[in-house]
Amino acid sequence: MRITAQEEYGLRCLLQLAQQPEGEPLTVREIARREGLSAAYVEKLLHLLSRAGLTRSVRGQSGGYCLSRSPQQISLGEIIRALGGFVSDAEICNQFTGNLDCCVHVNNCGLRPLWRVAFYIQSMLDRIPLSALLHDEQKVERDLMETGRSSRLIV
Amino acid sequence: MRITAQEEYGLRCLLQLAQQPEGEPLTVREIARREGLSAAYVEKLLHLLSRAGLTRSVRGQSGGYCLSRSPQQISLGEIIRALGGFVSDAEICNQFTGNLDCCVHVNNCGLRPLWRVAFYIQSMLDRIPLSALLHDEQKVERDLMETGRSSRLIV
DNA sequence: GCGAAACCTGACTGATTTGTCAAGTTTCTT
DNA sequence: AAGAAACTTGACAAATCAGTCAGGTTTCGC
Numbered sequence: 405m406r407i408t409a410q411e412e413y414g415l416r417c418l419l420q421l422a423q424q425p426e427g428e429p430l431t432v433r434e435i436a437r438r439e440g441l442s443a444a445y446v447e448k449l450l451h452l453l454s455r456a457g458l459t460r461s462v463r464g465q466s467g468g469y470c471l472s473r474s475p476q477q478i479s480l481g482e483i484i485r486a487l488g489g490f491v492s493d494a495e496i497c498n499q500f501t502g503n504l505d506c507c508v509h510v511n512n513c514g515l516r517p518l519w520r521v522a523f524y525i526q527s528m529l530d531r532i533p534l535s536a537l538l539h540d541e542q543k544v545e546r547d548l549m550e551t552g553r554s555s556r557l558i559v
Numbered sequence: 560m561r562i563t564a565q566e567e568y569g570l571r572c573l574l575q576l577a578q579q580p581e582g583e584p585l586t587v588r589e590i591a592r593r594e595g596l597s598a599a600y601v602e603k604l605l606h607l608l609s610r611a612g613l614t615r616s617v618r619g620q621s622g623g624y625c626l627s628r629s630p631q632q633i634s635l636g637e638i639i640r641a642l643g644g645f646v647s648d649a650e651i652c653n654q655f656t657g658n659l660d661c662c663v664h665v666n667n668c669g670l671r672p673l674w675r676v677a678f679y680i681q682s683m684l685d686r687i688p689l690s691a692l693l694h695d696e697q698k699v700e701r702d703l704m705e706t707g708r709s710s711r712l713i714v
Numbered sequence: 715g716c717g718a719a720a721c722c723t724g725a726c727t728g729a730t731t732t733g734t735c736a737a738g739t740t741t742c743t744t
Numbered sequence: 745a746a747g748a749a750a751c752t753t754g755a756c757a758a759a760t761c762a763g764t765c766a767g768g769t770t771t772c773g774c
Binding site for chain 3: 433450451461464466467
Binding site: 563564565596597599600603617618619620621622643 | 731732733734735739740741742743
């Protein structure tokens with residue numbers, strides 16, 4: 405269970421965009437410079453994020469990338485899903501790679517409670533806006549406490 | 560941010576061991592049969608878990624594997640760490656693969672709040688015992704609510 | 715118009731992760 | 745003591761992921 409490189413670097417790019425004044429696009433080259441990444445890699449990440457509807461590109465000489473919504477309206481959950489995905493219902497027993505014809509647990513999956521945990525984590529991330537990462541760490545902590553108290557697992 | 564194959568299958572093996580009567584080892588062959596995995600792969604997973612101190616092997620003709628502690632005393636967090644690890648403090652800025660000599664955020668890392676989130680998730684998993692996955696899903700839900708209320712991020 | 719600056723895209727290479735194989739060592743049963 | 749059942753281990757092949765490259769298309773400023 406790890407945060408992938410793609411998620412980390414993609415998020416860094418988004419944080420750069422989030423610090424930009426409204427409506428002023430930032431170039432790939434500039435983001436790459438600030439984050440110490442190659443321009444090609446930043447392009448790939450931003451392309452992924454644009455496909456997911458999180459960023460918007462402006463072509464042409466004075467173009468670049470913007471967030472498509474305000475940092476308050478973009479959640480960490482969305483970002484994680486755009487950049488590599490999370491465990492999801494669909495892939496649980498279908499993508500089973502074992503020897504049997506299908507997952508032996510298909511009728512009474514002993515791991516279903518684990519997926520429940522995963523969904524819980526995901527719903528927690530859905531409640532944390534990108535803007536939370538712009539502020540101090542205490543802010544994030546308060547947000548987490550909030551989700552901890554209020555969220556329920558959907559039965 | 561995903562649960563890896565190794566984590567999933569390793570956990571399945573542990574769940575098989577957890578259902579075994581105390582002190583009766585289960586053979587690799589039998590676990591493999593029940594889970595529809597190859598014996599070689601199950602061996603590899605159990606070897607990893609033994610190294611982490613979660614399982615114990617009994618050699619010889621009537622041997623096999625047991626849990627080294629009761630399912631109540633083994634947490635999901637430990638299991639995840641044994642089977643592929645979680646993000647950890649040490650690897651955050653050190654393993655940075657960018658072009659710069661070191662992470663450009665080393666002094667004021669914009670992602671630190673994200674690691675805080677990761678640690679929070681990890682501490683939540685540390686509070687869920689393996690035994691919780693043996694019971695019904697409502698049980699897991701109650702456990703999660705408990706951790707949601709009681710845990711604090713360590714500052 | 716035309717060239718420079720910027721985004722767009724798919725193919726490709728290297729690294730990591732998955733899962734297998736094969737040749738051990740240990741222990742029990744008879 | 746011999747053989748079978750079981751764990752041990754390191755090397756390997758296949759699949760997936762990270763990151764690069766090259767050659768596009770679009771737009772702006774002059």
